Amino acid sequence: MNSNERFHNHIQAELPPTFLERLAKKQISQIAFSQDGTKLAAGGEKRIWIYDLTDRKQSTLLSGHADRIRALAFSPDNRTLASASQDRTLRLWDTDTSNEIAILAGESSSIVNALGSSPDGVPLTAWNEEIMRLLGSSDAEPSKIRAITFSSDRNTLVSGGVDGKIRIWEIDSGRQLKTIAAHDGLVMGLAFSPDGKILASCGSDTAVRLWELETEHLLATFTAHSDSVNALAFTKDGQMLASGGRDPIIRLWNVNARGMMFTMDTKVGFVWELAFWKTKKYNEPMLAVLSRNGELFLRG
Secondary structure: OOHHHHOOOEEEEOOOHHHHHHHHOOOEEEEEEOOOOOEEEEEEEEEEEEEEOOOOEEEEEEEEEEEEEEEEEEOOOOOEEEEEEOOOOEEEEEOOOOEEEEEEEOOHHHHOOOOOEOOOOOEOOOOOHHHHHHHHOOOOOHHHEEEEEEOOOOOEEEEEEOOOEEEEEEOOOOOEEEEEEOOOOOEEEEEEOOOOOEEEEEEOOOOEEEEEOOOOEEEEEEOOOOOOEEEEEEOOOOOEEEEEEOOOEEEEEEOOOOEEEEEEEOOOOOEEEEEEEOOOOOOOOEEEEEEOOOOEEEEO
């Protein structure tokens, strides 16, 4: 099946007006779609705005960071948002109540405030002095995180940094469980397969990689992009992975065969975010493509 057969529809969608206004004023530094396509989170200087894409209105404002937001990710159930900032903290938020759930990593002076409930409602482990020392001695620097994603079971959070490393965090305790040297440059995008068995990563080295996270085994490396790659999305069945970035071409990869299926010319320049959504109009999921200049297209 070629790209003309599989992705023949090309629809421009409308984004919330206030999001576009803030984007034009360069107030937004990072974005993330919810997995069901109903929400868009946008981070800027100290603040995070969450928009409802159904009515195109702002639904939530999250305040608490003391510097620019550098990475955002929704949990699989859309109820929790993770954010990393140049204020040296990695935080979790309840998107329903707008409350900060926890500071997962950061300055030890900030960690004493990190009490609350985990994404599944189970109380977090108390942040005692031992945990504070553990995080303080970690080699991770939250201000240098450029990508975040939740595991499908919501027990762990995976981050990618400017040092090319992937780090796995236990949400209940805030412990850093593993570190993987993944890219020769910045890790700019992360995505889990729906079954949680494969982690995809991409970066400024133009590479897209597939990992078996449990064993830290590298399954495949894709090198067709000609510039930095920062956006990844798995189809709902996990059989296909889309990747995009600074070059105007989206690549679609066969996960099982470990090869490229076809390409799509976006005609929108820098691809900022990718997601597969189900829509009422079409039976098959649509590929949502958001460009850096605020154009949203659905391909399906």
